[in-house]
Amino acid sequence: MPTTDFDLIVAGAGIVGMSTALWAQKEGLKTLICDPAPPGSGTTYGSACTIATYACIPVNSSTIFKSLPHLLTSKDSPLSFNLTHGLKNPRWMLSFLNNCRHSRVKHITQALGNFLRHADGGLDPLITEANAQDLIVSNDCLYVWSSRSGFENAATSNAMRAEQGVVFDELGPDEIRALEPNLQRPMHRGLRFKGARHITDPQELVRRMQVRFEALGGTYLPQKIDRTQADDTGVTAFLGDGTQIRGKRLALTAGARSGQIKGSGAEHTPLGTERGYHIIYRNHGASIARPVGWAEAGFYATPMAEGLRIAGTVEINAIDAPFNTNRTEYLRRKSHEMFGNIGTPDTTWIGHRPTLPDALPVIGFSPQSSRIIFAFGHQHIGLTLGGVTGKIVTDLVQGRTALCNINDFSPERF
Secondary structure: OOEEEEEEEEEOOOHHHHHHHHHHHHOOOOEEEEOOOOOOOOHHHHOOOEEOOOOOOOOOOOOHHHHHHHHHHOOOOOEEEOHHHHHHOHHHHHHHHHOOOHHHHHHHHHHHHHHHOOHHHHHHHHHHHOOOHHHEEEOOEEEEEOOHHHHHHOHHHHHHHHHOOOOEEEEOHHHHHHHOOOOOOOOOEEEEEOOOEEEOOHHHHHHHHHHHHHHOOOEEEOOOEEEEEEOOOOEEEEEOOOOEEEEEEEEEOOHHHHHHOEOOOHHHOOOEEEEEEEEEEHHHOOOOOOOEEEOOOOEEEEEEOOEEEEEEEEEEOOOOOOOOHHHHHHHHHHHHHHHOOOOOOOEEEEEEEEEOOOOOOEEEEEOOEEEEEEEEOOHHHHHHHHHHHHHHHHHHHOOOOOOOOOHHHOHHHO
């Protein structure tokens, strides 16, 4: 028989899951969070660590059609597709390409822009609750182009960003150099996102959230949920060790592995993965004063507690495909172009951003049962949107209207 009843079971303890658990426990819901890995140790840990409220432009792009041959064959592109994976998943690939049409990109940008306007309101209360203000740096963010053509090609995206209320200053080469004198690669133009923040240690943020969650009476269980079974009165979660746990609701926040939890309905969503990589130079954390994104190269350089992190690129491939050393070599080569000879990276890493073909998350009740709530698919902005997603899930559990319009994120859209 299932053990203790909970008001909410949360499957997955990254930033989205832990935010959900902490919001729910703060409101007095008896909450259990399950994950076999240490909280925040997965994709949350390895991100570029920006609180990217300006990041409303999706990976989907109308320019992809003419650049697809290059993406399929070049080792020097920030975006790569594995052709074999694409042929095995034609539904996902065709849907992704369909969402690269300009009209769809504009709609997706509007949906993300609206969501991102609520991001700080969902995350900041949790930062305060976790006493983690010391992990947050408010020193703007810089996004740069090394070529005139690159900047001109981004004109439509930058205009759409401005339409969504994103505030930025356009900078010339001298202004960029004055802000970041250690950039060795000459930059043509840049955008300075005023008020942008970053997190120096995202796993530590999640750890402190966990400490506060447990102090409020929440329960963390280092177990994997293999499958779920919902009925009229609640959900039974079947754990990897054979234990059964009963809850009134279950929030599915397991990122790119959400579809592997059987019985939830998530296995029927077209959930893919953006494989992202990072490298770290431990002795170069002071090289820059703020995150610097290099547009053409597709990565961010971020000053972190553990050093200078070079994080980014997008590889569309199977979640369990082998580590692609071409991607980390690409980051090493490009980081040397950006900063000069800064030596050999101390560590390399791969993570799996949960990705739907329309670049929007899935948030809402499972088509299979209203006892299960989906909250996954945030791509590369999960760290930014985790807090507000947790607040929305808690609203749904409590029978309230979500704090913002989530129609575009409906699980029913597929």
